[in-house]
Amino acid sequence: MKNLLGLLTSILLANTIIFNYGYAQGTHNNSVAENTSAIDLELSDLIKRHKLTGRPTPATPIPDINSPIAQLGMKLFYSKSLGGDKNTACASCHHPMLGGGDNLSLSIGVAADKPNALGANRQTTDFKHTQVPRNAPTTFNIAFWKKHLFHDGRIQRLENNEITTPDMQFPKSDLLAGDSLVQAQARFPITSAEEMRGEYLSASLNQTLRRALAKRLQENWLEEFRKGFNDPTATAEELITEQNYSEAIAAYEKTQVLIDNPWKDYIQGDKNAISKDAKKGAKLFFTSQNNGGAGCANCHSGDFFTNEKMYNVAMPQIGLGKNSGKTGSNDYGKELTTKNPKDRFKFRTPSLLNVEMTGPWGHSGAYTSLEAVTEHMLSPNKSAENYDQSQLTQKNIKLDDVKNNTLEAVKHGVHIQVKSHATKDDVKYLVSFLKSLTDPCTKDRKCMSKWIPNADMNDPDGMMLHAVDAGTGKPL
Ligand code: HEC
Ligand code: HEC
Missing domain, CATH: 1.20.5 (Single alpha-helices involved in coiled-coils or other helix-helix interfaces)
Known part of the structure; x- marks a missing residue:
């Protein structure tokens, strides 16, 4: 050969x-x-x-979006009934027309000034409620994660194939987690005060809250659940349980498979599918630093563009943080779960499929352009030290400690070799390559419509989120 x-x-x-x-x-x-x-x-x-085929393999079976369970899951994903104070749905921060996220650096949940207004102009002036400390990752391709969900991987598939979650002391298995990481995850946003819960049952255990929300749904959702679970005679108490609503939400999320991109077409033989710049970017991306490349595929490996491992890459730390460090506004990442100081500042390697659509980037959304985050990945220390916060467009983000917090991560030791001679052209080529990972469907309202409820769909309790763009006021 x-x-x-x-x-x-x-x-x-x-x-x-x-x-x-x-x-x-x-x-x-x-x-x-x-x-x-x-x-x-x-x-x-x-x-x-690199054994690339253009087709990542899912970690869990993927249902059809038209299956009854995924259709039920879609309605639940858009229902503010799962928000404790009835003002927030999953889709408030994970909208298909916003790259499966919210286009904000830091998410705004229960504290939104206008609950139905989404996107980069969503705002809060409510300082009584705490703000969300991290950037919302995309729900696209969520079924492909084999090991970790969340930026810090705190939902984790263990060696024995069971799942540990924040309800347990790490690394104990959570027997209520369900079958998939996706279902295990869906049981948590509703318990977070700043994301969905608000002040509802604020003194209660997570499981008490989940059951109370099931009771709330039992009032109006019986027909929907009977259809969704194909069980026409079951009672509301039998069918509308926290296990079943999280399973249905997960079924819907898993159907968001968006992996048909020009890079895949290129791999499969269409040599004109990507531009020349993108080809130069691909070469840099997949070539190790020893051989003159940028070594990105050391971590963003395979067809899903992640090895699912955790590293400190000194992403700038903006916002309220997770109660870490001297400032209290730092975010120690994986260490918060494992309590192991070796895991300080470690975050999961993100997938890069559709990365063009999922900004702002980094676990706290500190970078608002693909160029800036790419430059960071080429020379993390330098970018972290010179971080330019004027790129942020979102208002009311706490920025007092950005410098101190970010430098603490730099000092702790970055797990990335710095490409010493990175040039402006390297950035241009890499960005061009990253854009070839975008599934065109993500830019097309018609193509995405199967994941957005029709306005005339049955809305069992009148709580469906009818999202509008916070800037233009137009329906999303
Ligand atoms: C207020 C905004 C907000 C709402 C509402 C919200 N999320 Fe999220 N979501 C986030 C943020 C922020 C993260 C990252 C949190 C972290 O890593 O610590 C996240 C993480 C996730 C992830 C993990 C993605 C990954 O790549 O690891 C999934 C899946 C998800 N959310 C699904 C849901 C579902 C299902 C609901 C409703 C039950 C929901 N979210 C409600 C903001 C939100
Ligand atoms: C040592 C492992 C490692 C290497 C090498 C690496 N990355 Fe990353 N990358 C990460 C981790 C970890 C994050 C998330 C860090 C965070 O949010 O705190 C990340 C984040 C990103 C993001 C932001 C994604 C998002 O959704 O927010 C982009 C884009 C990116 N990397 C591109 C690259 C490029 C291009 C290269 C090569 C120049 C590269 N990475 C090299 C581990 C790596």
């Missing part, structure tokens, strides 16, 4: 020389084709070495 490649490369080189001659004669058009094939050959080698 190697020999064949070598042979092909020499033929190519020979052609390039002939071409160069030709260029002087004015046959410019051929040049593109020739140069493109040289890099195509290198990429084909990298694709083989």
Whole structure:
């Protein structure tokens, strides 16, 4: 195989020389084709070495969006009935037209000035309620995570295949977690005061709250649950349980598979699917630093672009944080769960599929452009030290401790080799490659409509979120 490649490369080189001659004669058009094939050959080698197919494998079976259980899950995902004070739904921070997130640096839940107004202009002036300390990750492709959910991986699949959650002392299994990481996760946003719960049953245990919400749904949702679980005679008490509503929400979320992107088409043989800049970016991304690349695939590996491991990459720390460090506004990440100081500042390697659509970036949304976050990943220390907070557009974010908090992470030791000679062009090429990971469906309201309830859908208790863009007021 190697020999064949070598042979092909020499033929190519020979052609390039002939071409160069030709260029002087004015046959410019051929040049593109020739140069493109040289890099195509290198990429084909990298694709083989990294065993890429363009198709990540899911960690859990994926239901059809038109199945009764996913349809029930969609209604629950958009229902403010699961918000303790009835003003917030899952979709308030994970909307399909906002890249499966909220387009904010830091999410705004129960404290929103206008609960139905979503997107980058969603605002809060309510300082009585605490604000959300982290950026909302996308729900797109959630079924592909095998090991960790949340930025700090606190929902985790253990060696024995059971799941641990924040309800347990780490690393004990949570026997109520359900079958999948997605279901295990869906049981937590409703318990968070700042995300969905508000002041409702604020002194009660998580499980008490979950059961109270089930009781609330039992009043109006029996027909919906009978359809969803295909059980036409069951009673509300039998069918509307916290296990069943979290299972249905998870079924809906799992259907959000958005993996058809130009990079996949390229891998599968369409050499014109991505631009030349994107090809140069791919080469940098998949080539190790020792061989002159940027080494991104050390961590963002495989077709899902993550090894699901945790690292300190010194992402700037903005906002209220998680009660860590001297300032109290730092975020120690994985250490908060494991209590192991070695895990301080560690966060999960995110997937990069659709990353163009899921900004702002980093666990606290500190970067508001793909260029800036890419520059950070090329030289974390330098970017962290020179972090420019004027890029933030969201109002009312606590910024007093940004410098101290971020430098503490730098001092603690960053787990990334710095690419010493990164150039502006490297950033341009990498961003171009990252954009080739966008499934065009994510930009198309019609294509996304199967994940957004129709306005005329049965709304059992009148609590469905009818989201509008907070800037334009138009329906999302
Ligand atoms: C107020 C905004 C808000 C609401 C409402 C909300 N979330 Fe989230 N979601 C977040 C934030 C912020 C995180 C990251 C938290 C962390 O990592 O500590 C998150 C994380 C997640 C994740 C993990 C994604 C990953 O890649 O690990 C999933 C899945 C998710 N939410 C689903 C839901 C579901 C289901 C609901 C409703 C039951 C919901 N969210 C309600 C803001 C919100
Ligand atoms: C040592 C492992 C590692 C390497 C190498 C690495 N990353 Fe990352 N990357 C991470 C982690 C961990 C995060 C999340 C950090 C956080 O939020 O605190 C991240 C975040 C990102 C994000 C933000 C994603 C989001 O959804 O917020 C982008 C974009 C990114 N990396 C691109 C790159 C590029 C491009 C390279 C190569 C130049 C690279 N990374 C190299 C581990 C790595």
